[in-house]
Amino acid sequence: MTAFLVRRLAFACVTLFAVLTLVFVLVRIVPGDPAQLILGDQASREAIVALQHRLGLDLPLAQQYTVFLTGALRGDWGVSMVSGQPVIGEVLRVLPWTIELTLVSLVLGILLGVPAGVYAAIHRNRLIDYAVRISSLFGLSFPPFVAAIILLLLFAIALPWFPVISARSGSLMAWYQSITLPAVSLGLISAAYVTRVTRSAMLEVLSEDYVRTARAKGVPWNAVIWRHALRNALIPIITVVGLYLGILIGNSVLTEIVFSRPGLGKLLIGALNQRDYPMLQGMMVIYTLIVVLVNLLTDLAYGFVDPRVKLK
Amino acid sequence: MNTLVKAAPTPLAYFASATLKAFNTNKTSWIGLVVFLIVIVAAIFAPWLAPFDPNDQNIFEKLRAPTWEHWLGTDSFGRDTLSRLLYGARISLIIGIVSTFAAMLIGAVIGMLAGWHGGRVDTVTMQAMDVLLAFPSLILGLILVAMLGPSMVNIIIAIALTSIPPFARIARAPTIAVKEREFVEAGRALGYSDTRILAVHILPNIFPEILVMGSLWLANAIRTEASLAFVGLGVKPPTATWGGMIREGFENILDSYSLALAPSVAILVLIFALNLLGDGLRDAIDPKLKGET
Amino acid sequence: MKKVALAILSIALVSAPLAYAQKKSLVVGMGSADAGKLDPHIASTTPDKGLLSWMFNGLVRIRPGKISPEFIEPDLAESWTSNPAGTEWTFKLRRGVQCHHGYGEFTAEDAVYSIKRASNKATSSYSNDFSAVDKVEAPDKYTVKITLKNPVAGFLGYVANVNGGNQICKKAAEEMGENFAKKPIGTGPFMFSEYQPQQFVKLVANKQYFRGAPALEDITYRYIPADSSRDLAFQSGELDMIYGKQDQTWVDRTAKLPGVKVAAIEPAELSELYLNITVKPLDDIRVRQAIAYAIDRKAIVAFKGAGTSREAVSVIPSGYLGTDQKAPLFPYDLAKSKALLAEAGYPNGVTIKTIHTTLTGMQTLIEAVQAQLKKAGINLDIELVEHATFHAQIRKDLSPLVHYQAGRFPVADVYLTQFFDSNSIIGKPTAVTNFSHCNVADDEIRAARVSTDPAKQLALWKTAQEKIAKAVCGVPIYEQLQLWAWKDSLDLGYELSGSLNLSPPITEKTHFTK
DSSP states (O other): OHHHHHHHHHHHHHHHHHHHHHHHHHHHHSSSOHHHHHHOTTOOHHHHHHHHHHHTTTSOHHHHHHHHHHHHHHTOOOBOTTTOSBHHHHHHHHHHHHHHHHHHHHHHHHHHHHHHHHHHHHTTTSHHHHHHHHHHHHHTTSOHHHHHHHHHIIIIIISTTSOSSOOOOSSHHHHHHHHHHHHHHHHHHHHHHHHHHHHHHHHHHHTSHHHHHHHHTTOOHHHIIIIIIHHHHHHHHHHHHHHHHHHHHHHHHHHHHHTTOOSHHHHHHHHHHTTOHHHHHHHHHHHHHHHHHHHHHHHHHHHHHOTTSOOO | OHHHHHHSOOHHHHHHHHHHHHHHHSTHHHHHHHHHHHHHHHHHTHHHHOSSOTTOOOGGGTTOOOOSSSTTOBOTTOOBHHHHHHHHHHHHHHHHHHHHHHHHHHHHHHHHHHHHHOHHHHHHHHHHHHHHHHSOHHHHHHHHHHHHOSOHHHHHHHHHHHHHHHHHHHHHHHHHHHHTSHHHHHHHHTTOOHHHHIIIIIHHHHHHHHHHHHHHHHHHHHHHHHHHHHTTOSSOTTSOOHHHHHHHHHHTTTTOHHHHHHHHHHHHHHHHHHHHHHHHHHHHHOGGGTTOO | OHHHHHHHHHHHHHTOOOOOOOTTEEEEEESSSSOOOOOTTTOOSHHHHHHHHTTOBOSEEEOTTOOSGGGEEESSEEEEEEOTTSOEEEEEEOTTOBOGGGOOBOOHHHHHHHHHHHHOTTTOSOGGGGTTEEEEEEEETTEEEEEESSOOTTGGGGGBSSGGGOBOOHHHHHHHGGGGGGSOOOOSSEEEEEEETTTEEEEEEOTTOTTOOOSOOEEEEEEOOOHHHHHHHHHTTSOSEEEOOSSHHHHHHHHTSTTEEEEEEEEEEEEEEEEOTTSTTTTSHHHHHHHHHHOOHHHHHHHHOTTTEEEOOSSSOTTSBTOOTTOOOOOOOHHHHHHHHHHTTOTTOEEEEEEEEOOHHHHHHHHHHHHHHHHTTEEEEEEEEOHHHHHHHHTTTOOSEEEEEEOOSSBHHHHHHHHHOGGGBTTSTTOSSBTTOOOTTHHHHHHHHHOOOHHHHHHHHHHHHHHHHHHTSEEEEEEEEEEEEEETTEEOSSOOSBOTTSSOOOOTTOEEOO
16 A cells, blocks of 8 residues: 555656646747746836846756746745736635535535436436436536536526625635535536446446345345445546546636636636736646646545555 | 458458447437538538628627527627538537547557557556646646637647547557457568558557547537637637637627527537437447446 | 435525625626736726726816816815916815825825826836926925926826826835835725735725715725626626626616616727838738728727717817817728729738737727728738737737727827827837827927917817828727716716716715615
């Protein structure tokens, strides 16, 4: 177990290092002098040179690279060109909003998807199975922003139950009002994914010998399903859910826009529009960190679900 | 050599018959195929089918609800929504198909080479692919398009790049399996080059799986294009794209529902059809895994 | 399954009765993605100007709701006098005015500092407005004396509560330096409280305001760039006042909502295409004329809506002191346009690039223009960028054709100088917004600026506009009024017909009636 963890951690570090290098290269091959961008068009030559010096842009590339790497590791990601605030502060300020949204939608997806998938698998090829399959396929055909717009029109305008601007905080009620529509719009799509994975994983497991044996031994059917079969089916489910988290984080960008909700997505779009390179660098790093962390957690979850799984 | 080649299974022929069988078991696949073909035909014949020039503005007819003249109404410039929808299908399909095809090609080559060479090359390549796969593809696409500039070619490049890893993965495993088979050994013994062995003996074997993956990723590519257009990183105006139309429709949602509804339904139907199709193809390869994601 | 459905339903029902008790809090929805620079001497965008106007005062002000200089009244200065030549102005300041957040009393020292700061190129976007200022002094604690090199038409307008005339507190500005824009300190009815990037700026009431404590307790200024999100949030009651989408459809629809007031307010902003006369193919006047002939201004006004827009009358906005209301603009004539294009060597059409903002009102206009030009064989290649990027890039000369929408202080000199005087050409040290590199009317513009004979001044301005129109430095299109909507339970406290800061003033008297 420890050896496994060490190896995964090493891999995570390599990944992070690779992405940081990629970011460094990307930002430097894009045309345009950051100093000129920051100071604007009316800056004098001297002012630009001075700022280049201050930003370390006049150093040799190799040195810039080490400065960038050590800075990134120390949590110094530079300063946003637009707001003038440290990038890390801006990112950390909106990070909870995105994490919250992703987690709640994921939980929603699992709570809806796992039972639906199991139910469909048990009733394989019956009407209910077809209904679940078709509706889940339909669900994952939804572009996330379309689902979001529909929910917004239905439950914030036609039925004014929730706010249009999902940016409230402070009380539990405010939190609930702000998270519901965005999380449901993402959660339904995740539920579609989870349903499909659960169903096929369950079908696989149900055809295994030990399930039949358990059944033949007279173990109650419900216990067979929920205790034995599902437990074994969880491994592929966790794999897909772990991978899906990446998609979910991507989709949350669109959801945040439709619901005017603060978060990494809104910050990213703003940074893209304004060509805020330090901010983009920082966001790439934070996204990578999240991805690496999720991978680690997924691996750990295998062990948690089934201690017999040999972690290699 | 000839006898050896014949000894190998002919996967494509097998795949075709399996597909037919799977489609007949699961009739919804036919629906998917038919819808997909209809969209392709509509896109190809857009200039003949479209009642109006998609970019022709008529400011006295803006934001109209559907009428006999404008079946799907008009947008905020008085442009015919139906005509824009038909022309928009071209953009969605071209970007979707070209980027998926490029990803298939590059991914397959990377996967095959990694599997063929094995060892360190394999480890490094596949770990890089894993990183790319784990990274949110929409976000990578957004950043790439924003930096490269929103043109059709750049959008295709961005979507293709983010779609490479699954193809590399899917090409690698069968390559490793096939590598050990005797007809490959025989080919090697006869002095054939690696490239030739890969192209003639391995590619046909992994082709069905790549095709299935392709049909599923096509849906994803079309959705990604629409998402990019929705946040304003689409093909330049006045070109009609479905994602761009949804964006405009959302901007005018209080004046006309049909403007956002028509492209939303179109994209939903197309992606749904592709998913049905992909499901059927997948059943053909592995009938046991019905309906896995 | 049924249980789950029931649970979801019951959760939804619990949340149904939402109470919006905001009688003392005003929530405004602005159509931009984020705040720019919250420094009144630097800010030049509609979103920033409006917000800042609620925090700052001028030495004098134009009565809330009005835009004409005839409504100038005391603000921080209680009274003022000038010598007969109009070159020496003396202002007597109101006593006991307090700067926000305990920065002490506002005195002549602050006023002198403010005006010097606004005249300084390094700290102000409006330094050119003060180029005639010779000296600013404080003879005593409550007296400000400004000496001009030459008389300036409508000088009081430059020390009014707009742009460089906004008065800031010296101690705060010196203490904070570059960070002043992060916590602007003035003397107005509302004070800066909090800024959440891409979300909102919060202002709180300045209880010590010299005209009396404001009736509202706080203002939340939300940044919501999507027009529909803003409209939806306004309809659902989350916003009390919104910046409207710039077209007639919006006005018609919003006016139908119950309990809502919609206003189209002055000054109108002039939408104009500036053609860079130094780059190919626009350096050929025939190509520029072809563009001018291809624009159908009537159709554009029909597109934008007659209630909220009007045809341009000259290369500068209508109704300004000195605007030629019947300037010789090019009529719509497609045949002539095509002929000129062919004559210039482009019988098969020509492609012109423009970098353009994604601001919806402006984007729909440029797409309509694109369609009109297309008919003449002129392909407009539009590269869309976010509004702030647009402002940065056009000032780097990256866009051969610039579509700009602007209003200025209503005296012809300001607009002519900023957009057509060769000193204002972008890239020059004295650059402002001369995107066309126009230099054909320098003599007239400069002579008019220092002219003391009103009749001669008007004649010079008229000639300047004729020359500019003829050289096709700019192709004026239409004028757009500022559109706003608010709940009618909000009483602004004055009659609103216009605002030089482009947003309805929120004063100490503004309050909710229920």
